Amino acid sequence: MKEAFVIGHPIAHSKSPLLHGHWIDTHKIDATYSALDVAPEKLSDFAARLKNGSHVGGNVTVPHKEAIMAFCDQISETAQKIGAVNTLWLQNGKLCGDNTDKYGFLANLDQQLHGWDQQNDCAIVLGAGGAARAILVGLVERGYKTIFVLNRTIERADALCQELNKALNTNALQSKNISQFNILSDHADLVVNTSAVGMGGSKFEGLSLKTLPRTAIVTDIVYTPLETPLLLDAKAQGLRVVDGIGMLLHQAVPGFERWFGLRPTVTEELRQKILGAN
Known part of the structure; x- marks a missing residue:
């Protein structure tokens, strides 16, 4: 089973587990996606466990988007320009970071x-x-x-x-x-x-x-x-x-594809499901 996550502090408010859980269920993937509360002083330990294969990757939210960059082995050009990382994955044993907020914003307007x-x-x-x-x-x-x-x-x-x-x-x-x-x-x-x-x-x-x-x-x-x-x-x-709301949904697409090898789609059903959870 592949395990993914979103980390933040606090994190209970996050809609990411509902969002990614919907795609996991829709595509019948053997995977989990969990919200993990990681305090700033514990971020280094979490990054070390991640590099050892505890998860296939995950998302990063406040207050870790900038701090996590210090633990990444590779950072995308987009994330470097933005100065923050919100998506992590392992590639050849290296922790890679990207920022999908720009993609999510543009894709929402495009749609x-x-x-x-x-x-x-x-x-x-x-x-x-x-x-x-x-x-x-x-x-x-x-x-x-x-x-x-x-x-x-x-x-x-x-x-x-x-x-x-x-x-x-x-x-x-x-x-x-x-x-x-x-x-x-x-x-x-x-x-x-x-x-x-x-x-x-x-x-x-x-x-x-x-x-x-x-x-x-x-x-x-x-x-x-x-x-x-x-x-x-x-x-x-x-x-x-x-x-x-569409920016939230679209920014999640690239990460899901990285972790699980399948590119999900943002549908009206998903939109209504997330809105219903507000």
């Missing part, structure tokens, strides 16, 4: 809104934390010419833009204070919320979507609630919206 990136002059990304990094890498790769990174703390947005512009050999990323959204929004093709605003129904204060072009797309990586205040506002303006 929900075919051709969404054909208008790629300007994107606005709200937030400059860990979640923003993977999305910014993805938007640069999809050819967005100008990407404004808006954050309440401008210094954090500055540092992120400078780092990624250098890593990606671009000058597309520009930092701004979030208070400037209403000034910048009239040319935006895409708005992405990568911050925690929206969880539990919280909302951005003073942020108006009325100046966005009618062709603009608004997406949110928050999925609790599924329709955040930002998405509800966008729908009220007649804009196209994409919710965040």
Whole structure:
């Protein structure tokens, strides 16, 4: 039996066991996928056991996405650019790390809104934390010419833009204070919320979507609630919206394929199953 995992601290909230368990059952694979609470001081011991073959691989979530990189023998180019690892597997006795968040974000939009990136002059990304990094890498790769990174703390947005512009050999990323959204929004093709605003129904204060072009797309990586205040506002303006649950589902696909040798598909049945567990 092949064993996979998700590690974090805490980890009880994770939907990954339900998600991967669905695919394991659907394809009748002799495998398990478990949520393991690993405290930061125990991460080194866990990595050592993993290299000795305790599991075929697994996922990594908060607070270990950056720390686990020190224990990897090989890290994908994507994970190096993003600066975090969320997927692990063993290959020829070596612990390998990748980051599938960029893939999950792009694949969700590809599935929900075919051709969404054909208008790629300007994107606005709200937030400059860990979640923003993977999305910014993805938007640069999809050819967005100008990407404004808006954050309440401008210094954090500055540092992120400078780092990624250098890593990606671009000058597309520009930092701004979030208070400037209403000034910048009239040319935006895409708005992405990568911050925690929206969880539990919280909302951005003073942020108006009325100046966005009618062709603009608004997406949110928050999925609790599924329709955040930002998405509800966008729908009220007649804009196209994409919710965040699909990113969670799609980012899991590459890891599952690595561990079990079968590429699963993201279906409406799976989507409803995960939503029903909220």
